[in-house]
Amino acid sequence: MSVSSLVTLAILALLVFAVVGAFNQLVTLRNRYQNAFAQIEVQLKRRYDLIPNLVETAKAYLQHERETLEAVIAARNAAVAGLKAAAAEPGGAAAMARLAGAEGALGGALGRLNVTLEAYPDLKASQNMQQLTEELSSTENKVAFARQAYNDAVMEYNTYKQSFPAVLLAPSFGHKVNATPLEFADSKLIQDAPKVAF
Template sequence: MSTTLIILISTIAILLIWGVAIYNQLVAFSNRYQNAFAQIEVQLKRRYDLIPNLVESAKGYLSHERETLEAVVEARNEAASALKAIGDSGIDSGSIKNLAGAESALGAAMGKLNVVMEAYPDLKASENMQQLSEELTSTENRVAFARQGFNDAVMSYNTYRQSFPNMIIGNAFGHREDAALLEFADSAAIQDAPKINFS
């Protein structure tokens, strides 16, 4: 066997191993951000389950504020549908934008409900409402933390995928697009979880 042939075979083997390593790292980063999104999903589902309890508890006190309560329920349902769509079709930039828009609308509806509830001291003093407030605040903090973890994982994936020569390997094996960050239209919503205060 000639030296040239050995060098050629060795070079091809090294390139193949290197390509496989890049592909495996892309898969690992992809799995990491998908797992991070699963953590967001758990917390969002928890919040979506708490909101009907909140609305039901407030109904007795806010009977003439029906529009506000219906807006909260409608926004909650739209956000839950957007989250379900991601579960059905996978994480892509369009579905992440839909979820972010639905979450922004839900945050606005919850903010309006909070403003209305400020005018009802008996409602704010209710033990049930205080407990729901604590659970919602805790959940909002968990959502914010999980969203940060997701966005960090997305940035790691995108940075690795965009690097040269990783993008060549990635494009050849299905990693053609950047993953989308979960951002909200209102930049303040990214930094601060919605304030829900019944006391």
């Protein structure tokens, strides 16, 4: 073999390794942000499971506040539907927007419930209510951490996908659309866990 043939083979081998490396890195980063979204899903499901218990505990005390309780349950159900849509397409812009909107509505409903609960000192003193609100606050913190990890993974994926040589190869590997971070309408409120005080 001549030197030019060896150089050509070496260049082709390097190109093959670069293409394979770019493909593997794109797959790794996509799987990382999808896994990070799965962590959000786990925490949001836990949150959604706590809300009916909170409402049930409050029902006995809040007999005249049925509309508030029904609004919380309706917002929770909408958030569950938003989470299912987002789980089917983690990173999809429409799915993330729907989930963010549902979470905003749920946060508003829970805020109205908290204001209502302030008028019921017996409920605030209830052991069950205190335990549920503590679990809910803890879950809110976990949601915030999981959301941050997801957004970091999305940023890493999008950055790599937009860098050279991945920007040339990504579309042919099926990585055409950037992943969308999960942003809420009021990021300041979502960064601070809701204050549920009794």
